[in-house]
Amino acid sequence: MSGPGAPGSHDYRTVASREIFDGRVVRLRVDTLTMPGGGTADREICGHDDAVAVIALDSEDRITLVRQYRHAVGERLLELPAGLCDVEGEEPLETGRRELVEETGLEADSWEPVISIVPSPGFCTERVHVFLATGLREVARPEAEHEEADMSVERMPFADAVEAVLDGRIVNGIAVAGILAARAMTARS
Template identity: 40%
Template structure:
């Protein structure tokens, strides 16, 4: 049996700047029908940035949806489905932190919430990280930049201070490397 679900119908519910939402009727592999609530998103990019002193660069910002300040790796949404993820990741690193990279290396491509959303994240590692100029935050972004050693990151993780999934993935990669 193939595990493919085929869209039969789609009812648009919401069309916003970041997501669109629909209720889709699908044909299941066994021939039955089911409904799927679907959020469509342009996708995002994120960067594991480690300084020459072997400190990871994290940003802290208040996330309205969670109601708390979160430590995160530099990240952001792609401006469109057509935007090159590599270029978007370079842009986000330079916008959110005072750093730039000579180049980026793709570590992972993953779906953070595939049960209802098609958002795809591209996680890059910054290679040749260098201190640059001033940040260029969006008008609605208020971000603090931090640098942590591996020991400090372990303490943050062990004390339930990091809750963002993409950041946990990146930090686990960094902690287990070498």
């Protein structure tokens, strides 16, 4: 079925928008949208900077992960080195380079895009760019603060990281998507 009224044919328009919070990491607003069949509905939107995550893969086929406390879930999660694209004018690749050094004390010679994801499109604007970094070398890691000061760096065979995703030891959504996508990408080459 096509034409007016067919699924996917409605033009959603924002007819009103009001900001309710503007914080350091998130911004919250309520948008009023036109709905199929007439009328409007409110949608709560969390504005969030885009982010970058890095699959840092060494010459021994080990992935570098960080274990970080995440207060929202009250757990220390095994994650990819990652960070917000919050420096004006900085491209995602440069953010990835910066975050890899800040969180792990590693630099990489080669960078390849793996996948871009929208982790929570039902309410959040965030888009995450995942890169594969190879040709790793250790460099000085800058002084960390807040939760990052308590973050540990761990290396794990890539195959074990895939198993950790599948058996629930790695549950961070960005890490899950990034690890599985990078494994599929490296298996093709």
